[in-house]
Amino acid sequence: MDEIIKKVIDFRDARDWKQFHNAKDLAISLTLEASELLENFQWKDSERAISTNLDNIQDELADVLIYALLLAHDLDIDVEAAILNKLKKNETKYPVDKFKGSSRKYSEAE
Amino acid sequence: MDEIIKKVIDFRDARDWKQFHNAKDLAISLTLEASELLENFQWKDSERAISTNLDNIQDELADVLIYALLLAHDLDIDVEAAILNKLKKNETKYPVDKFKGSSRKYSEAE
Amino acid sequence: MDEIIKKVIDFRDARDWKQFHNAKDLAISLTLEASELLENFQWKDSERAISTNLDNIQDELADVLIYALLLAHDLDIDVEAAILNKLKKNETKYPVDKFKGSSRKYSEAE
């Protein structure tokens, strides 16, 4: 992962673009890219979206990840540690013995 | 990266949750998590948001990444290859000699 | 519509909250509320979402509209005129004789 993060940061540094970035606008950009990804599924079920738009889905997913990595880097967040830490919290929240095969997380009212 | 992806998938498989997942709902979830991340910046500038909400920002960013990795896995997208491929497209779109230090990408009307 | 807009603005003015509002954060808030509305449909089809979450859907839709009306008011946008103007543009883009009953808008790749 370190190598890929380095390439994302190098891309920005080669263009001297850090000066235009701030965490709030990076978080906005992440939302916008997530929407562009979702747009591929608008008016379609998953299967149709994948068969029609897979290349674009891949590109938009990459954009989401690029902004996520930029934001993490600027905030000194170690993404691997952050993911592991969140998985541990989720394990406490959804213990295997109570949630295995259960749709509760997926069926309850919000 | 492979190891972290394996842990994300293992978390899901231990609960047998793949049966509830489909690409469209994963893309929706990614958008919702990106919004929860952005919520930390609502009514605040970057500095205030970071000083007040850094722990939550880290958790929400992890959620974004977890859904991105799940979606990529289900669609057989290699995230590292997807990022490198997108960086290459961006290099063609924003060549260093024309965009170094330029705010054009950041100032033009949408 | 004027009366309902007045009530939304009166609610804000009674609390002296205009000082905290700016167009960018209102646009962020609109996105966040739209996500909270969408959350009611996460992991569900339309029918299930409506039968389970209709009250919450109504509240979140109201929040979307409230932020939309606040933003329009602050930018001196006449919402009725804006809607009519946009419908007119859409009529040119999607003429009845070419799009009646056609799923083209809904089936083409993004």
Add this chain to the structure above:
Amino acid sequence: MDEIIKKVIDFRDARDWKQFHNAKDLAISLTLEASELLENFQWKDSERAISTNLDNIQDELADVLIYALLLAHDLDIDVEAAILNKLKKNETKYPVDKFKGSSRKYSEAE
């Protein structure tokens, strides 16, 4: 408001597009339009966004409202009643005597 809702519905009915609409995809579309509105504020403060992109902001705000009205119509939600009902809930949550001039709602951690 009734008249404007009628025009929005008439636009759809003239094209026989109701058959392609369902509540979940309308909620997705609302999110996508809210993001397109927000895109006008990306990398910019409110003032710059307004001076550069006001026409587009107006169009995207109209799109948000159009999808909100379509969704409300399909779910038999009376938008004026929904807004008044939500304002009443907000009045209980944020009573004037405790929140007048207070930035608490705007400064607390999420």
